[in-house]
Structure formats: structure tokens, C-alpha cells
Amino acid sequence: MKSVVDKWRGFWRLTGFERGIVVEAVVALTVSWAGLRLAGFRRWKAALTWLAPSSIENSPSDSTLESARVIARMESAAARNLFFQASCLEQSMVLWWLLRSRGIPVELRVGARKEGESFEAHAWVEFEGAALNDAGEEHVHFVPFDGPVTSMETPSH
Numbered sequence: 001m002k003s004v005v006d007k008w009r010g011f012w013r014l015t016g017f018e019r020g021i022v023v024e025a026v027v028a029l030t031v032s033w034a035g036l037r038l039a040g041f042r043r044w045k046a047a048l049t050w051l052a053p054s055s056i057e058n059s060p061s062d063s064t065l066e067s068a069r070v071i072a073r074m075e076s077a078a079a080r081n082l083f084f085q086a087s088c089l090e091q092s093m094v095l096w097w098l099l100r101s102r103g104i105p106v107e108l109r110v111g112a113r114k115e116g117e118s119f120e121a122h123a124w125v126e127f128e129g130a131a132l133n134d135a136g137e138e139h140v141h142f143v144p145f146d147g148p149v150t151s152m153e154t155p156s157h
Contacts, residue, residue: 007081018074021098025078028094029086036090045108048093052100065127068104071095072125072132092123095133099125106132 002010011019035044075095079086086094089110096108109131110123124134 014074018070021071021074022078025075025094025098026082028097029075029079029082029090032090032094033084033086036093041089045093048097052097053103064104067102068099068106068127068132071098071102071104076133087123089121089123092125092133095125099127099132 011022014022032044032048035047039047072095075091075098079091079094092108096106099106104127107126108123109126110121112119112121114120124131126132
């Protein structure tokens with residue numbers, strides 16, 4: 001297990017861009033932990049949507065994919081080193097927000113499966129159909145809800 005000193009040394013070896021992402025991710029993960037519990041998924045998602053600008057790149061390039069991967073890696077590292085364990089939903093919502101706020105067109109996905117008598121859910125972020133924050137490909141064992149979560153709304157009657 002890495003000591004606190006080793007973690008700080010590793011942090012300072014990152015580029016300025018990467019350190020900025022880590023700090024932003026730590027704050028966003030902490031606030032999202034509270035936001036989901038206080039406001040619920042729908043309201044917290046709406047707040048993150050409001051905080052992310054609406055201008056999204058129309059034609060992502062290879063550098064966009066590389067930037068998305070770096071941001072996902074830094075956000076994951078931040079989540080691993082928090083004083084609490086962030087859920088896949090919290091991590092995915094924050095990654096979705098970090099990328100969207102930089103104009104990267106990603107989708108937040110939530111899926112479900114039934115294992116025996118238990119119902120399980122999982123969240124991940126996709127860029128051009130590929131999961132960014134699910135290196136273990138765990139998401140393939142979950143059936144995504146129909147369409148991206150960004151477009152899901154409960155119809156009013």
C-alpha cells in the first residue's frame with residue numbers, strides 16, 4: 001500500500017493539466033456524493049447538465065479520445081484515493097460532467113441485471129460507443145436502459 005508521501009509525490013509528478021483534473025474530480029466526487037443523497041439522481045443530473053456548457057464537438061478527433069482517456073484515468077485515480085468509496089454512479093456522473101464541460105460528446109449509461117434473486121445496476125460513460133471508465137468491461141454484463149440517460153425523462157400524464 002502506498003504511503004501518503006508516495007501519493008503526494010505521484011501527484012506532483014503529474015502534468016499541470018492532470019493535477020487540475022484530479023483536484024476538480026476530488027471536489028466534484030465529494031459534492032456529487034452529497035448531491036445524489038440530498039437531491040436525488042434526476043435533480044443532481046439536471047444540476048450537472050446546467051453546469052456543463054451546451055457546446056459539444058461535432059466531429060471528435062483522435063486527440064479528443066486521448067484527452068477523454070486522460071481525464072477518465074485522472075478521475076479514477078482521484079476516486080480511488082478519496083476518504084470514502086465513490087459508487088460507479090457517482091464516478092460516472094462526475095466523469096460525464098468533466099468531459100461534457102470540456103466539449104467532449106459522451107453519454108452517461110445506466111444498466112441493470114438480475115443475478116439470482118438480486119437486482120444489480122451499474123453506471124458508465126461512453127465515448128463513441130466505447131466505455132471510458134469501465135476498463136474491466138463490467139458494463140457488458142448489464143443491459144443498458146433504452147437510450148442514454150441524458151435523454152431519459154418520465155412522461156407526464
